[in-house]
Amino acid sequence: MGVSLALLGLLAFAAPWLAARLQQRFGYLAALVSGGTFVWFALQLPHVVGGAERLEELPWLPTLGTTLSLRLDGLSLTFALLITGIGALVALYVVGYLENHPRLPRFWTSLLLFETTMLGLVLADDIVLLFVFWELTSVSSFFLIGFADERPRARANAQQALIVTVAGGLALLVGLLLLAQQQGSFRLRELVTMGSLQPPETLITVAFLLILLGAATKSAQFPFHFWLPNAMEAPTPVSAYLHSATMVKAGIYLLARLHPVLGSHPWWQPSLLTLGLLTALTGAALAIPQRDLKRLLAYSTVSALGTLVFLLGLGDAGVKPFALFLIAHALYKGGAFLAAGAIEHVTERRTLDALGGLWRTAPVLAGATGLVVLVAAGLPPTLGFVSKEAILELGVETLSPLLLLPLLLAFVGQTTVAWLLLRPLLARPPESLHLHHAHWFSLLTGPMLLGLIALGGGFALDPLRSLIAAVIASVQGATPPPVKLTLWHGFTVALGTSGFILLSAGLIAAVWPRIAPVGDRLAITEPLAERPRGLGRLAPERGYQSLMSMVLRFADVQTxxxxxxxxxxxxxxIVATAILLIIVSVLRSGLxxxxxxxxxxxxxxxxxxxxxxxxxxxxxxVRATERLVAVAALGALGFSLALLYARYGAPDLALTQVLVxxxxVVLLVFAFYRLPRYAQLSSTPARIRxxxxxxAFGxxxxxxxxxxxxxRYPERISSYFAxxxxxxxHGRNVVNVILVDFRALDTxxxxxxxxxxxxxxxxxxxxxxGARD
Amino acid sequence: MEFLFAIMIGTLYGCSLYLLLRRSIVKLAIGLILLGNGANLLIFSAGGLVRGRPPLVPEDATSVPAPYADPLPQALILTAIVISFGVLVFAVALIYRTYRALATDDLDDLTATDRLGEVPEAAHQPVVPVGVSASNSQDGR
Amino acid sequence: MTALPSLILRTAVRWISPLLLLFSLFLLLRGHYEPGGGFSGGLIAATGFALLTFGYSLNTARRLLRVPPITLVAVGIGLSLATGILALITGKPFLTGLWVKVPLAGTVTLELGTPLLFDVGVYLTVIGATLTMLFEFAEE
Known part of the structure; x- marks a missing residue:
């Protein structure tokens, strides 16, 4: 594990040099390394499923008890597979998407740095290490969102994402440290086996809330969801990779990871269920009227993230659907983003109403997109279907209508988004839609492969079953009973619900041209304006805006x-402070x-x-009116000082003082020829003051x-030196020896x-x- | 002697502060020199005044026979003297450049960093923005 | 600043400057035992070049120095740093003094240590920095 991290990290740092050399070919290299890592992780599957965890440790800050310890269990393996697998496909995709981009080396550095740190985040067993990786993913996300740094909006949105996630990260740090303090361990695996205190201490509650805040900001939960649609300023491969498949799931990973410790906390269930449902509903509602393809997908990602938090809030019963949906969503949403990016790349358009007819003009692209839609809509026999069935089954059988209804609505929204992706393929082609040259192999391998895996996943249930079992084992902190997983359940209530969702979503998608204008009128389809109108006035992003303007106003005033x-x-x-400090410290010293x-x-x-x-x-x-008089006085002062040094046992000082x-004096005489007169400018009152x-200072x-x-204190370092x-x-001149040996670092x-x-x-x-010539 | 030293140190600090508070930019440089000397003397006298016994190991001994002047403040001051010289030269260069660019030696005219265009041009040379002139400096040699 | 055409100054400088340089080396080398060392030695050497600038011209001083003074700064700091790294390589803390005894004729041995090298670095840096500043001002 350490080796794979080191390899990716090394590639990240070599990227500025290597990518400039290899040009486009660097993308294949990155894909190869990432893919190789994926294969290594895939080979670990049998061990992990067998219950054998892999552990690697390196001492880091031994005095603080912090170690570079990595651990591979079911949950981290699932994430690692997603990170490296999708990472490889995204790397391949970048080759075609950012073809001949002048700042490609910089992009690769950020992207590979992200892959490394994200992998580190899910493998870290030490919570300090986890936090460091957590923040580093935020930083690389910042660079990637702001990649097109000539656009003011890209810069502003990168900053927004950074501020929101890092502010949450700070809360998380405090929460994690509190938790570790209370439970007495910095190791996740020890924390997990300990279980939680019953009844929980107040500090644990505080820790839980802070950790939840960190997870909510990172995973774009309501009301912090606004940064995610804004992050769509990033190049599309970044949106696919960071902002739908991996990074935004870091908060969810953390919640799942800490489920054994915090899951039994009385606040866990209510807070996660509320947060998840609110987010799922907000995302779904805001997604439907969007015109911009990427914002559409971003809001549906928000909705999916909310669903995942909701499932975690259900406790042990929710873990199986959670694991399934986690994998399925990463596959189809990553694929959907890549497909959308390919559409944008070929047509140079991104708005839904400006696209159409790709079914005929670009059949392969349309095929890849259609494949992804099948999974995203949850049609059998795809993995999307399996995961949605699992959720619906659980929901129909166990949930109260109060929880079930919003969940179903969120699903309708997410499915609508899937159907809407068909519009660019099937809608009537608008006039003047030209297709541009594209690197088809690079652009389509990603969505195709992701779609095919999700399609095949529905048939290859055996390896999936063992992976899910391993995830359940990590999240529940106990070995689960055998996982039941079938593609076809027969005609059940869940299947009926699923059909109902598909139909109603299809209806909404069909009347979308009437819905989008409503969204325009409510001002929710565009990025939040400086002077919001409509529903924009209620947007949580307003809070961020006013906070930032308050900070600026404060900076202005204090500057x-x-x-x-x-x-x-x-x-x-400065002088007044110095005088005050001296007086206070002398008085307080007790001497x-x-x-x-x-x-x-x-x-x-x-x-x-x-x-x-x-x-x-x-x-x-001070009194001189002529510059030369002042300089002469300075000379006299300096030489007298040198003599004093010489007489009080400091020949070295005397020598140096004379020379300096x-x-x-030489220099001042040189310079003063060119300097202004020795003027008296201040008024008499100012001079008196x-x-x-x-x-007073004197x-x-x-x-x-x-x-x-x-x-003077009796004990002195000097006697040791002497x-x-x-x-x-081996010296006789103590002053010189101090300078070149004892305290050489200072020198x-x-x-x-x-x-x-x-x-x-x-x-x-x-x-x-230069100015004069 | 200690009292005399204290008076001397106080004078140096007081005079340096007075000069630092002046509006004339040249007095600033003189004030810096006085401040450096005052600080050096303060450290020196804090180590104790021992007349005529430098901290040197005699030929026939392996350690410094007491009493001896404290070597540690001396080491500190020695580097401080050289560094204050460096800082002073830097300050003078900065003052010189400021004067050439802005044609004023009144610190009260220097309260903003971006007024280069507003100030009337220097009598003896055109005001040249820093960025432009830097690019010319190679062919200036 | 153009040199003052003073014959006396020129003649004096011709003799004094080399002597100052020699004296600076002497101060540098004896610094470990007697008053002196890299700082004062470097300042003396810089003074020697300053005199040359006055007595002859800036160009003469530059020519006699052979290398740009800023190079001396880099070499000096690099040398001092290198002595520290030398200690690191031998497994001791950064900048630990290392000593070797070189036996000379009979019972006399010469002790050589990295602190001396470090002081040479200081010496070069001080010369370089002072002359960089001086030359730049003289050029104005």
């Missing part, structure tokens, strides 16, 4: 307040001035003269200097700073030269 452009205001604030003052150094006449020179020269620099002082502040710093001397300098460091940093300053000077002055 005007704190960054007003006046240096002296900044300096005043008292020792009763007999420590022995002071006797005043020496020469030293006193030097100090006097320094004091006088500083005042001269010389160079400073500044003088008062400066005096007094505080002077007193501080004195106090530091009195409070003792070890010869024995350990390394300092010479780097010096080098950067030199670079900065060179850059600044180079700009000037």
């Amino acid at each position: 005007r307040l704190l960054q007003n452009g006046y240096l002296r205001v900044y300096v005043t604030v 008292t001035i020792p009763a007999p003052l420590p022995p002071l150094t006797i005043v020496d006449l020469l030293d006193a003269v030097l100090v006097l020179i320094i004091i006088v020269s500083s005042f001269v620099t 002082d010389t160079l400073t 500044d003088a008062v502040l400066a005096t 007094v505080v710093m002077g007193v501080f200097a004195l106090l530091v001397h009195f409070f 003792e070890q300098v010869y024995e350990a460091a 390394l940093g300092e010479i780097t700073v010096l080098g950067l300053a030199a670079l900065g000077v060179a850059a600044l002055l180079a700009v000037g030269k």
Whole structure:
């Protein structure tokens, strides 16, 4: 497992270089690697079904008890198969979809990074590791949604998706940590076998709510669903892969994963059922009037995600239909997106009413699309049928009408979307619909294969049965009884319901041209405008909008307040803060001035003269009206300082100070020829005010200097240096040895700073030269 | 001596702050120098004043005989002196460029970053946007 | 800035600059035992080139330096970094001082260590950075 992650990750980082070299062929390579990983995971199926989990561990942050531990069980295997399998097909698809795109290398990096991190997310056994992968998928999703970064909407929507999912991610982090703290383990497999506390602690409840929030944002649950349709700004392979088949299911994966721990929590069932149904209904209702193919599919994805959460909320009984629907949906929705993308690629159109007649003009494309529709509508003998039957059977037999009716309505909506996909094939062809050249092999392999697998899945029930059993084992945390799975149940109530759904959805799809204008009038078919009208005024996205504008307003106000452009205001604030901090920390330190003052150094006449020179020269620099006077005073100050250093046991400092002082004076003389006059610009009141502040600062710093001397701590690092300098460091000059040996890392940093300053000077002055020539 | 040092440090800090608060951009650079010297002296005197005993190991010994001047502040100050020099030169270069581009030495005229076009052109040279001139710099040599 | 055509200055610089460079090497090498080291040595060497700039011209100083000063910065930082990595390779913490004893004639041995190399890196960086700044200003 680790190897497959490393391989994909390596490919992601090699992509900028390799993809530039191999051009289109890189897509085949990516598909090959991804496909190879898929095969490896598929070969693990017998082991996992047999109950043998695979574990791999690498120490990561041993002091924190965090390890790079990966685990493969039924649930993660299912996800891993979806991620790598669809990943391979999507990679193949990109070859044709983004043919000759100039920024292809960047795209590959983001896409492969996503595949790696998503795979890591479902394999991680350590919750810290899981969280890291979780956030990384959000980041790569951000780059992919904003791939067409010349479009403002792409940038804004990428940001929106990132903010929503990462905000949820933060809640998730807190929730996971709380859970781990309460249960005493960071390992998912240990958490799962522990079961939950009975009755649950308050903190567990908080943890559950936070985790649910994280999962709801990631999996586009109501009221956070709005980012998903907006994410359709991404290139279509991304929509197929991230925003329908895999990433948006991360939240659902997490809920399923934590089901053994949190499933018995009294709030689990009500909150998941409500959330799931609301989302399923909202998605279905908003999907039907959409005109844009991708938004249509996005809303139906929202509805499907809601259904999945709902099924998890049903507890153990819901797990089998959950697993079936999870797989079926990934197959047909991924396929539907790929087919829609192919249609868009050939016709350069994406709106339903502008398409038609593809049945005749592009029969192979139409065939692939039709195949996907069969699965999406849940017609026998496809996997779509099997999964829908399982859900309906459960629903008809056990659910109260209060829960069943909304579920059925959601299914009607999702099925309508499936039927609507037939419009581009069968509707009367609009005029001037031209077909463009396309890389058919690349564009159609994906939807075809996904459709065929879903079709064949209905017949190959045996391997499916064992996979489902393994998923149930992971989600329920116990070995399930043998899974009952048949293609044909006979004429049951469920079958009748299914037929009813198909018919009513077909009717809605037939009158769609009348429904879409209603959607237009309600303003739900377009992305939310800045000044929403109709139903748009009630959209949850409004909350996001007003939150963002509040943040901007706040930033504006505080920037005007704190960054007003006046240096002296900044300096005043910094100095005032420094004075305050010094006073507070001296007062709070609890140090008292020792009763007999420590022995002071006797005043020496020469030293006193030097100090006097320094004091006088500083005042001269302040009072000088000529630049050269100030520079001369600085020179005198610097040389006196050097002499003082020399007399107080610091020959190295004296040497350096003299040299720097010389160079400073030289430089200032050079530079001052070119600099403006030494002007007096401030008014007298301002000068008096500044003088008062400066005096206060000087007094505080002077007193501080004195106090530091009195409070000196007895134990000092320096004595260690003084003792070890010869024995350990083979030197005699302690100062130099500190610089080049004991604290060499600091020095390394300092010479780097010096080098950067030199670079900065060179850059600044180079700009000037170009301007004059 | 400690009291004299304290007065000296206070003076350096006070004078530097006064200069930093001036509107004239050149005084800023002088203020920076004073501030650096003041900080160095503060660290130096915090290590204690020991006259005439540098922290060197004599030929016939293997450690520094006490009393000796504290070497740690010295090491800190030594690099600080050189770095303040670098920062000062950078500041002077920045001031110089600002003056050339905006034709003012009054900090109160520099309260916005994007006023390049609004300021009257410098008397001695046309105002050239930074981006344009950077591309010319190669053929300028 | 064009050089001042002063004969005295030129003559003095002709003798003083090489001496300063020699002295800077001396300071650098003795730094581990006596006052001196990479920082002060580097500054002295930079002063020597500054004098050349005054006495002769910027171009003379540049020519005598042979390499662009910014290259010295890169080489210096690189050298210091390399001594740290050397310690890493031998399995010690980054920047640990490594010493070898080179036996010279009789009982005299010469101790060579990476801290000296590190100091050479400091020396080069200081020369490079100071001269980069100086030359750029002199060119204005």
